[in-house]
Amino acid sequence: MASYVSESGYVETQQVRGKVGTSKPIGDELLLLDVETHEQHALDLSVLPAISDDPLRELRARARERRRAQTQPATQPAESRPATRAANHLREEDESEDDVGPAQQRAKRRQRAERTATAQQLPPETPESESPPASAPAEEEESDKPRPVQVRDVVWSRDGQRVVLQVLSLDNKDRWLATVDLAEHKLVPLEHWRDEAWINERFAELGWLLDNETIYFLSEEDGWSHLYLRSVSSDQRRRLTSGRYEVSDVSLSRDGQRLYYTANATHPGVYEAYRIEIASGRSEQISRLGGRNRILLSPDEQTLLVQHSSSTRPPELYLHPLRPGAEARRVTSTTSDEFLRLPWVEPQIVEVPSPGGGTIYARLYAPPEQPRTSVRAAAGSPRTAVGASDALGATRPAVMFVHGAGYLQNAHQGWSTYEREFMFHSLLAYRGYVVLDMDYRGSAGYGRDWRTAIYRDMGGPELEDLEAGVRWLADNARVDPVRVGVYGGSYGGFLTLMALFRKPELFACGAALRPVTDWAHYNHGYTSNILNVPQIDPETYARSSPIEFAAGLKRPLLLCHGMQDDNVFFQDTVRLAQRLIELGKQDWEVALYPVEPHGFREPSSWLDEYRRILKLFETHLAARAAE
Structure with a gap:
């Protein structure tokens, strides 16, 4: 990655991450070492159930067929050769090469060649003066050998006589728990889960009870993260929690009689502290603070240290007596008076x-000054919201904010990590905008099916949800549906582009900040979970990458990107800009930030970015009211 602003005055470069599918997966080996005799024994991982059963077998077979077809002689008639990328079928060009000059024709052909090669990780034909990109490892022929794995956790019992292992396949489709027969030097499987989409590593907590016989663990096996017990010497197994909520942050009491945890059992956006008696299975809610809470049990187990926040107040620390319904006492005051005074x-x-x-x-x-009426709120109780009655007056403009990360929850009732956006949304509301910030499909906090709805289809279900949001605003919040803008960063920037390109009439304008424009250029760990890898699943990358749909742009677009972004590379925006130029698109612009990484560091950069976003909305949303 190049750095153009440097102390040396020269362009400096640094090594950054690789791209999805460009390195060969190398799995862990597992050895048992006798510290007294120094003997070591290799543990056979092939005993793990289904470790040789490749869940991507059919996709790999189709990829091999494509490669064989591509090796056919070049003299074969073009119309009988298979397409080199599914995108050639999915993308509809809005202009032909006959409409442009020779130089533009060459640029268009080269751009298409580059996108095709990127998706299949094959180097495009390049002039001798240019260096082709490094090619990705070729797909191996089908085999029944065990898939590579990662040994994530090695947890010994308190007496040191037993050990439990947590193992994940590198394709992230399978998760195993196993113990080790220390005398026979062999692995003994206990639990196995397969997710046809991907295993959720966020809910993989694991530990021992004090009996040195029983383990506790989290699993999404019923679609929600819940707490289970399992004997390591028998098939005895027990589920401790159940329901349409998620359990996390588990800890064992000193006497081994209870487990403490956090859950959003009362509402998807409220996280409270709970405990459960292991023997009886009786659970009870300890805190009732509302909002979002993270807990730490005191050494004497008389008090909980709670990090508590609400939607308008940043996190503070509280001491909560370990009694259900007890009064919590705040012990920190870190928020400035200036912030607290603002409305x-x-x-x-x-x-x-x-x-x-x-x-x-x-x-x-x-908007604070807007007339209000009572509507049904998320918790089911009457809350004030913008009314839908025509008698309330003229319609308002609106902005939809699209959170990043994909798998993140932002519509909870605690303090958002998007604190700048929270302040910006207050500003927009005071200027007369309604702002909607949705936890679209793929977001965290709502169970396995919501999380995996986007598998092999990034930008499909989420875009449907954004469209539903616009309808809801028009029906329930007195919003003019033709005066709705959209913005977001990272994954939110990606979805902003998908909305503007694939549903060009949905939003009046949009700002895409540090957006992913081609998923074949993002990292391996995140992308391969959801889209597999481009060598075996190019169709998925084609239908999920905004650059393939850039021809659909009709409304004003602002692109903002830091040039030192080592997460979503600045190259993503550069390549999209070139594509928009080739397509002859108008009413779009790029703001670049030479010294900024993915999350800006300089206040001046944040200010510049949000001034541009506000100007975009004021120009194309507020100003249209007079038209």
Whole structure:
């Protein structure tokens, strides 16, 4: 990655991450070492159930067929040769090469060749003066050998006589728990889960009870993260929690009689502290603070240290006696008086029906001066929200914020990590905008099926949910549907582009910040979970990458990207800009930030970016009211 602003005055470069599918996976080996005799014994991982059963077998077979077809003689008629990329079928060009000059024709052909090669990880034909990109490892022929794995956890019992291992396949489709027969030097499988989409490593906590016989662990096997017990010497197994909520942050009491945990059992956006008696299975809620809470049990187990926040107040520390319903006492005051004095707009949590079934939870910021009426809020109790009655007056413009990361929850009732956006949304509300911030499909906090709805289809279900959000605003918040803008960063930038390119009439304008424009250029760990790898699943990359749909742009677009971004490379925006130029698109611009990484560091850069976003909305949303 190049750095153009440097102390040396020269362009400096640094090594950054590789791209998805460009390195050969190398799995762990597992050895048992006798510290007294110094003997070591290799543990056979092939005993893990289904370790040789490749869940991507069919995709690999199709990839091999494509490669064989591509080796056919070049003299074969073009119309009888298979397409080199599914994108050639999915993308509809809005202009032909006959409409442009020779130089533009060459640029268009070269751009298409580059995109085709990127998706299949094959180097494009390049002039001798240019260096071709490094090629990715070729797919191996089908075999029944064990898949490579990662040994994630090695947890010994308290007496040191037993050990339990947590193992994940590198394709992240399988998870195993196993123990080791120390005398026979062999692995003994205990639990096995396969997710046809991907295993959720966030819910993989594991530990021992004091009996040195029983382990506790989290699993999403029923679609929600819950707590289980399992004997390591028998098939005895017991489920401790159940319901449409997620359990996390598990810890064992000193006497081994209880497990403490956090869960969003009362509402998807409220996280409270709980404990459960292991013998009886009786659980009880300890905290009732509302909002978002993280807990730490005191050494004497008389008190919980709680990091508590609300939607308008950053986290503070509280001491909570270890009694259900006890009063918590705040012990820190880290928020400035200046911040506390400002009249921030408190977001309401609302429910938006999802086209895929279920409910999209969202934060709604309403203009403070706007007339209000009572509507059904997310928790089911009457809350004030913007009314839908025609008698309330003229419609308002709106902005939809699209959170990043994909798998992240932002419509909870605690303090958001998007603190700048929270402040910006208050500003927009005071200027008369309604702001909707949705936990679209793929977001965290709502169970396995919501998380995996985007498998092999990034930008499909989420875009449907954004479209449902616009309809909800028009029906419930007195919003003019032709005056709705959209913005977001990283994954939110990606979805902003997908919306503007694939649903060009949905939003009046949009700002895509540090966006992924081609998933074949993102990292391996995140991307391969959801889209597999481009060598075996190019169709998925084609339908999920905004650059393939850039021809659909009709509305004003602002692109903002830091040139030192080592997460989503600046190259993503550069390549999209070139594509938009080739397509002859207008009403778009790029703001580049030479010294900024993925998350900006300089206040001046944040200010510049949000001034540009505000100007975009004021120009194309607020100003249209007079038209």
